[in-house]
Amino acid sequence: MSRIALKTLTAAVLGAMALNAQAAEYEWTFQTSETSGEPQFEIKKAWADEVEEKSDGRIQIEILPVNAVVQANQTLQAVRSGILQGHLTDPSYFTGQNPAFGMLGNLVGAWGDPNEFLGFMREGGGEELYNELVEPYGLHLIGAAATGLEALPSKRPIRTVDDLKGLKLRAPEGMVYNIFEKAGATPVNLPGSEVYTALEKGVIDAADYTVFATNYEQGLYEFAPYPNYPGFHSLPMVAVSLNKDIWDSLPDDLKSMLESTVDDMADEMVAKLKELDQEAVEEVRQDPDIEIIDMSDEERAKFRNIAKEEWAIWAEKNEMTQKVYDAAVAYLKENNLM
Known part of the structure; x- marks a missing residue:
């Protein structure tokens, strides 16, 4: 091996060693x-x-x-x-x-x-x-x-807030659970890993669970063929x-x-x-057995008003919740989002 080639190889080895040292x-x-x-x-x-x-x-x-x-x-x-x-x-x-x-x-x-x-x-x-x-x-x-805004796969159509009444809906504990309960649903606290089986067996009627494409990929619309998209809640x-x-x-x-x-x-x-x-929506629209529902602005406003009542209740829980409430409401108002 020539001296130049040896120097090149040595430099490469030392460079690799330096990179490994940095990686650690x-x-x-x-x-x-x-x-x-x-x-x-x-x-x-x-x-x-x-x-x-x-x-x-x-x-x-x-x-x-x-x-x-x-x-x-x-x-x-x-x-x-x-x-x-x-x-x-x-x-x-x-x-x-x-x-x-x-x-x-x-x-x-x-x-x-x-x-x-x-x-x-x-x-x-x-x-x-x-x-x-x-x-x-x-x-x-x-x-x-x-x-993204989560979709809401459901066994029955949810076109209005009133359609939530009596709906057995998977929701995690906390604010989302409380708000759906205020809206008339019957929330069920289940881990996300159990949503598919719970829909299949009729344990729940609908699920607050991730975005439209993931719901579609996991096969939820086979049992809950009335997804809401774009979502209005989580x-x-x-x-x-x-x-x-x-x-x-x-x-x-x-x-x-x-x-x-x-x-x-x-x-x-x-x-x-x-x-x-959007890709999943285009595919789903080709399936006559699945209906995508886009809740009207009027109904979305009704749901938000229910949610706002719960925000105010949570704001009173401690000093930090009040700070979050004040900052979020101020931002929404300043940007004409509320």
Whole structure:
């Protein structure tokens, strides 16, 4: 081997060793609230790849599906204790810790589009409020993302708020459960993993469960052929959070990079899920056995008025819930969304 070739090989080996050394600088495990293979899960994995690339290998993040290390409602404690370094999840899971998690995680009936919610988080004080809430638990919010407006697959048509009366509806505990109950439905608290079987066996009539395309892909419309789209109720937040001690120890350049990549991921999630929804809608419209229902503006307003009553009740729970209520209502009014 020539001296030049040897120098080239040596430089390549040393470069690889340096990259590997950098890759080990920060190695984190984040758990999500989706199963592997769901569109949101794949988008989150792509975010981890982008972080590794933009940090020149200094940060490596392993993305795990729901329940891989702990249950979905236990990731707050797991990140605080260091079992996980971070999570990408719906804060509503932690409503039992503080009802403000439920209000920020899913202010039911508030948002007509995920970009409205992201605007509140980025420009209306939402992210600052979330960190005021979560930092005492030992976490720091890097940034907020959001799914699309959730669809509502149902065994019977829901054209009006009155059609919710007596409907056995899967809904998670907390604000969304209470609001559907106020609207006359009979909420049933079931994990998302049981929705398909519960619809199939008639345990429930309808389900507050994820976006149109995912419902379609999972076959829910076989048993619930009256989906509402666009949805009128739930728009869950995705909180991308890191252990606060780790965050505080990071150099400013990595903090800025993480924040910008989370914003990019959030925009990508909104666009991609909307695209998938629209593709699924076009397919479903070819099936005469499925009817897509778009609730009228008048009926949406009725539902929001019911929801607003519940927001005000939750606002009184503690100082933080009042802050969330005041900030969200102010943002909605300032932007002619309420």
